Amino acid sequence: MCDLHHSISRRTFGLIGASVLGAAALPRLVRAAEVEALAFSCIDFRLVDAAVKFFDSDIGAKDYDLLALAGASLGAVSPKFPSSNAAFWDHVEIAKSLHHIRKVIVLDHRDCGAYKVAFGKDFASERNAETMQHRTMMAALKSALAKKHPDLAAEFYLMALDGTAERVV
Ligand SMILES: [Zn+2]
Structure with missing residues (x-):
């Protein structure tokens, strides 16, 4: 009885393991060795869902690594955020070495608090500025990306608070 139970348990475990690895997880793991892009956004809680939808659906990125730092492009380059600068470049290196990314997709957003901090002025009411x-x-x-990583393409988008985005650079 005990042996039978043991044998069924092992078999059941084996089937579950085969099913998880074979049907779902394994193809994902195989693909994970090479992903299309590093997707890079601001941390703003108002646009987390919209940012993921943008990367997934609006521009159809198949697989991407995800990085969020306050201000997105601003965080990567402004001397006001040196630790964010370093984190950005570290993660580009990590995404390249782990997943062989070929592109960086940067998503800034309007009414960004990090821009207000850096520039000391709120431009949200002046759309063009x-x-x-x-x-x-x-x-x-x-x-900077072209100098450090000339092999990487780059796209830059600006998202409004309603979740719509336009390509800027
Ligand atoms: Zn922001």
Whole structure:
């Protein structure tokens, strides 16, 4: 009885293991060795769901690593956020070495608190000025990426608080 029970348990465990690894997890694990992009956003709680939807559906990134730092492009390049600068470059290296990413997708957003901190002024009510601020940071990051990682493509988007996004750089 005990042997039978033991044998069934082992067999059941074996089937569950085979099913999980064979049907679902294994293909995912195999794919995980190579992913398309590092997706990079701000930390803002208001746009977490919208950011994931944007990466998943709106631009159709198949697989991506995900990084969030306050200000996104601003956090990566502004001297006001040196530890964020370092974290960004560290994670580009990690995503490259672990998953062989080929692209960095940067998603800034309007009404960003990090931009207010860095520039000491709220541009949210001046749409064009706000867009220019983001474009300046994005261009700086694009240039730095091209120098450090010329093999990586880069796309830069700006999301409004309603979750819609436009490509800026
Ligand atoms: Zn933000």
